[in-house]
Amino acid sequence: MARNGLIAVLRVFAVVAGLTAQPAHAHLVETGFGAFYDGIAHVAVTPADLLVVVALALFAGQRGTRAARFALFALPVAWFAGGFVGARWPAMAALPLLTTLSFAIAGALVALNASVRDIGVAALVVAAGLLHGLVNGATMAPAGSVGLALAGAVSAIFLLTAILSAEVTTLPSGWPRVVVRVAGSWIAASGLLMFGWLARTAG
Amino acid sequence: MRHALGARAARTTVATLLALASTVALAHEETGQAAGFLAGLAHPVSGMDHVLAMIAVGLWGAVLGAPAIWVLPVAFPVVMAFGGLLGLLGVGLPGVEIGIAMSAIVLGAMVAAEVRPPIALAAAIVAFFAIFHGHAHGRELPEGTSALLYSFGFVVATGLLHACGILLGVVHRWPAGRRAVRVAGGGVALAGLFFLWRATA
Numbered sequence: 209m210a211r212n213g214l215i216a217v218l219r220v221f222a223v224v225a226g227l228t229a230q231p232a233h234a235h236l237v238e239t240g241f242g243a244f245y246d247g248i249a250h251v252a253v254t255p256a257d258l259l260v261v262v263a264l265a266l267f268a269g270q271r272g273t274r275a276a277r278f279a280l281f282a283l284p285v286a287w288f289a290g291g292f293v294g295a296r297w298p299a300m301a302a303l304p305l306l307t308t309l310s311f312a313i314a315g316a317l318v319a320l321n322a323s324v325r326d327i328g329v330a331a332l333v334v335a336a337g338l339l340h341g342l343v344n345g346a347t348m349a350p351a352g353s354v355g356l357a358l359a360g361a362v363s364a365i366f367l368l369t370a371i372l373s374a375e376v377t378t379l380p381s382g383w384p385r386v387v388v389r390v391a392g393s394w395i396a397a398s399g400l401l402m403f404g405w406l407a408r409t410a411g
Numbered sequence: 412m413r414h415a416l417g418a419r420a421a422r423t424t425v426a427t428l429l430a431l432a433s434t435v436a437l438a439h440e441e442t443g444q445a446a447g448f449l450a451g452l453a454h455p456v457s458g459m460d461h462v463l464a465m466i467a468v469g470l471w472g473a474v475l476g477a478p479a480i481w482v483l484p485v486a487f488p489v490v491m492a493f494g495g496l497l498g499l500l501g502v503g504l505p506g507v508e509i510g511i512a513m514s515a516i517v518l519g520a521m522v523a524a525e526v527r528p529p530i531a532l533a534a535a536i537v538a539f540f541a542i543f544h545g546h547a548h549g550r551e552l553p554e555g556t557s558a559l560l561y562s563f564g565f566v567v568a569t570g571l572l573h574a575c576g577i578l579l580g581v582v583h584r585w586p587a588g589r590r591a592v593r594v595a596g597g598g599v600a601l602a603g604l605f606f607l608w609r610a611t612a
Contacts, residue, residue, distance in 0.1 A: 255559045308559075319485055386481040393485045394566045397492035401545075401562035404499025409558075 243353035247360025250344065251368075256307045257344070257361075260336050263314035263395045265369040266388050268329055269376025270321055275329040276373035283369055284362040286334040290341025291348070291358040298346035304406055307343060310336040312399025318392025321385075447556030451564025454548060455572060460511050460606045461544055465569055467518035467599045468537055469576015470592060473583050474522055479530050480580075483537050484573040488566045490538040494545025495562075508610035510543030515603025522596025544569075 237253050239245045251257050261283070268279035314336065317324065324332070341358075348357040379385050455461050468487055472480040497504060504510075517536065520526075528536070548565070579595065582588025 255557065255563065259559075259563070316489075319489065386485075390481070390485055390570060393488050394563070394570055397488040397566045398559060398563040400489065400492035401495045401499070401566070402559050404496040405558035405562070408499050 243351070243356035244360040244363075246351070247348070247357035247362075248364045249360075250347070250357065251361050251364040254344075256304075256311060257340050259395050259398065260307070260311040260314055260340055261365050261368050262372060263311050263318055263392060264333050264336060265372035266318045266376055266392060267314055267322075267324075268333065268369070269373035269379075270318060270385075270388065271324060271326065271329050273377050275326045276377050278326055278330040279333045279373060280366065280369050282330050282333045283337045284366045286337025287341035287344070287365055288358055288362050290338035290343075291345035291354065291361070292341075293338075294342035294345025294347075295349040295354040295358075296345075298349045303339065303343060305403075306339055308399050308402045308406060310339055312396050312403070315392045315395030315397075315399060319389050319396055320392075321389055445560075447558065447560040448564040450556055451561040451566075452568045454551065454561075454565055455568040458548065459602070460515060461548060461569075462572060463599045463602050464511065464514045464518055464540065464544065465572035466576035466579070467515065467522055467596065469573040469578075470522045470580045470596060470599075471518055471533070471537075471576075472573070473577050473580020474525055474592065474596075475527055475530075475533060479533055480577060482530060482534055484570060484577070486534050487537055487541045487573065488570055490541040491545035491569060492562070492566065494542035495548070495565075496545075497542070498546040504543065504546045507543050507547045509607065510540065511547060512603050512606035512610050514540035514543060515606055516600050517603075519596045519598070519600030519603055523593050523600055524596075525593065 237246060237249050239249045251261070264279060264283060265276075268276040314332065316322075317332075344361055345354060345358065348354045348361075351357065376385075376388055379388065455465065465487075468483055472483040475483075494504070518540065521536075580592055583592045
C-alpha cells in the first residue's frame with residue numbers, strides 16, 4: 209500500500225517535471241543543401257557529439273576488431289533510435305550534464321586503455337548513442353524532416369566511426385597507440401573542464 | 412505482484428530523474444565555436460610561466476624515458492582540468508601563482524639534475540603542479556565563446572607544449588644533446604625563480 213503511495217508521488221513528480229521542462233530553443237544548422245546535409249553538418253559543428261563519436265571510435269578500435277564492428281553498427285542505430293524518441297518528446301531531451309559525462313567517460317577509457325569486454329563496449333556505445341541521438345532529435349524536430357536530418361547525422365557518425373576505429377585496430381604497439389591514449393586524455397580533460405562551466409552556468 | 416510493483420517504482424523513478432535533470436536545450440548550433448577554440452589554443456602560450464612548465468614536463472619525460480615519457484603527458488591534462496574544475500566551482504586554492512612559479516623551478520631542476528624518481532612519484536609531482544596551472548588558467552573564458560571548444564583548445568595547446576618538450580628532449584640520447592637538455596632545464600628553473608620573485612613581490 210505504502211509502495212503504491214510512493215509510486216503515485218513519483219508519478220506526480222514526473223508529470224510536474226515534464227510539464228515544467230522548458231522547450232528546446234536550439235535549431236539545426238542550415239547548409240542550404242537540404243536536411244540530409246544539415247544533419248551531417250550538425251555532427252561537425254556540435255563539439256559534444258563529435259567528441260563522443262571520436263572517443264567511442266578510438267575506444268572500440270583499442271579493444272580490437274570485434275568491438276569495433278559492434279560499435280560501427282550499434283552507435284549509428286542507437287543514435288537513430290534516440291533521435292526519433294527525442295523528436296517525439298523534445299522537452300526532455302536537453303541533457304548537457306549527461307552528454308558531457310558520456311564523452312568524458314569515453315575519453316577516460318581511451319586514456320586508460322581500459323580492458324572492457326566487447327559487450328561492455330557495445331553497451332557503452334548504445335547508451336551514448338541513445339543519449340546523444342535523443343538530444344539531436346529534439347534539436348532537429350523544429351526544423352522538420354527529422355528522418356532525413358537524422359540519416360545525415362548517422363551517416364557522418366558511421367563514416368567517422370569506421371575510419372577511426374579501423375585505423376586504431378591496425379595501429380602497431382608503441383608510439384601510435386600512445387598518441388591515441390593522449391587524445392583520450394585530452395577529451396576527458398575537456399569534459400572535466402566542461403563540468404565546471406556547466407556548474408558555473410547553473411549557479 | 413511485488414516484483415511488478417518494484418519494477419514500476421524503478422521505472423517511475425528513472426522517468427522522474429530524467430525529467431528533473433532536463434534543462435533548456437542550448438547546446439546546438441553553438442555560437443563562438445571557432446573563437447572559443449582559437450582562444451583556448453592561444454591562452455596557454457600567452458603566459459611564459461605556463462609555456463616553460465609544460466615544456467619542462469615534456470623534457471623531464473624525455474629524460475626519464477618510457478613509460479614516463481607518455482605517462483606524464485597523459486596524466487597532466489586530466490589533472491590540470493581537475494584544477495580548472497576546482498577553480499570553476501569556486502574552490503579556493505591558496506598561492507596559485509607561487510605554485511605555478513614553483514612548478515617551473517622544481518620541474519626545471521629535475522631536468523637539470525636528471526633526477527629519476529619512481530614513475531609514481533614523478534607523476535605525483537607533475538600532477539600536483541598541474542592543479543595550480545589548471546586552477547589559474549582553465550577558467551578564463553572569453554565572453555561569447557564556446558566553453559567546450561575553449562576547454563578543448565586549452566587542453567590541446569597544453570598537450571602540444573608537452574610534445575615540444577618531448578621532441579626537444581630527443582636530443583638527450585647524444586652527449587652534447589644531453590648537456591643541452593640539462594641547460595634548458597636549468598633555464599626553466601631560473602625563469603621559475605623570476606616568476607616566484609614576481610609572484611611574491
